[in-house]
């Protein structure tokens with residue numbers, strides 16, 4: 730799914746958290762959004778996923794404007810996301826957590842089922858099968874019947890991604906999925922993300938781990954103080970003087 734972010738501005742009182750931000754994400758690509766703390770990355774994700782209405786500009790998906798739609802409507806258009814602070818149900822097992830995501834795309838959804846629309850046994854089986862295969866891909870199949878409560882953060886992040894994928898999004902927004910993960914988990918995560926375009930899932934991720942981003946993303950957009958500083962391939966970004974000065978250089982110090 731092709732995403733177009735056009736002249737997005739978000740103002741909180743006297744502060745523009747995003748200003749004149751425009752860039753596109755090609756269908757089937759992996760793109761990343763980087764920038765220092767407070768640069769406006771999460772705000773932009775919130776705009777794309779419907780949690781924040783922009784003060785100016787628009788976001789469109791395959792040419793249809795989605796900015797201004799509520800989060801549930803945006804999700805129905807095929808945008809899935811994870812959050813910086815993972816939102817999982819501790820009282821459910823891993824499998825049940827992922828099944829919650831799977832129900833979102835099954836005929837009539839969970840509400841349709843409660844109203845008796847459609848054969849419930851079949852939809853539950855579909856949700857279970859789809860959740861099982863997402864857990865398998867995320868490397869969490871063995872723990873499927875464990876409670877999510879005791880899960881280490883690294884696996885919680887993988888679980889969140891599995892749940893978002895179970896709703897079969899066309900565009901997946903990942904907010905700092907690598908944060909808190911150990912080297913091996915980061916490797917698993919990169920492996921999982923790399924397979925997504927072939928499954929028809931376009932990826933846009935926010936990341937602080939610049940090395941991780943450089944090896945994963947085809948396109949990188951850099952935000953600083955709410956504005957788009959640069960957008961390009963990892964090689965272009967690495968050699969961009971304004972990025973080096975504003976971001977990479979600053980991090981070195």
Ligand SMILES: Nc1ncnc2c1ncn2[C@@H]1O[C@H](COP(=O)(O)OP(=O)(O)OP(=O)(O)O)[C@@H](O)[C@H]1O
Pocket residue numbers: 741744745746764765766767768769770771772773
């Ligand atoms: N709801 C809000 N009300 C007021 N100010 C906000 C709100 N949300 C974000 N901000 C401010 O907007 C700016 C951008 O925040 P945002 O969280 O989008 O940055 P970020 O790049 O995601 O940062 P980080 O890397 O620390 O997560 C910050 O100065 C933040 O304090």
